[in-house]
Amino acid sequence: MTAQPADRVEDAQDEGRPSDDDLITAWGLVSEAMHSIQPKLLRGITPDGKDMAGPWFEVLIRLQRTPDHRLPMSRLAREVSLSTGGFTKLADRLEKEGYLERHNCAEDRRVVYATLTESGLTFISAARDKHVERLHEHVLTPLGAEGVRQFATIARTLRDSSS
DSSP: OOOOOHHHHHHHHHTTOOOHHHHHHHHHHHHHHHHHHHHHHHTTOSTTSOOOOHHHHHHHHHHHTSGGGEEEHHHHHHHTTOOHHHHHHHHHHHHHTTSEEEEEOSSOTTOEEEEEOHHHHHHHHHHHHHHHHHHIIIIIHHHHHHHHHHHHHHHHHHHHHTO
């Protein structure tokens, strides 16, 4: 690792901004925290006590929390950071398990909706309850209520600034 030029360190400190190294460290800590905590949040949360893959959970929970439990597949792919091809494979597996169905949009033939089935709704509802228990343990307990609110505000700001 190379040191920062002295003038850049002084400029950052003069302006009250974090140094480049402080910024790199802060982002590294966010990344480490997410990689450390994410598996704990999905461990054993299926109704039969098995771990759930992150993309499965993200897709199913987004559909559960959406009116009519349906979203365009292209939007879901974007929101869970998968390519359209990668999302199609995931949707194939979720459909094979009976958790979602695909429906064509009557107004626009290019749009295909992923819709949560009754079985999918039952499955993700049970998984959500266990996920919330893990969130209490691994997020709320260490951060506290105010910390969770601050974290959500910060995460939303970062997400929205990249749109």
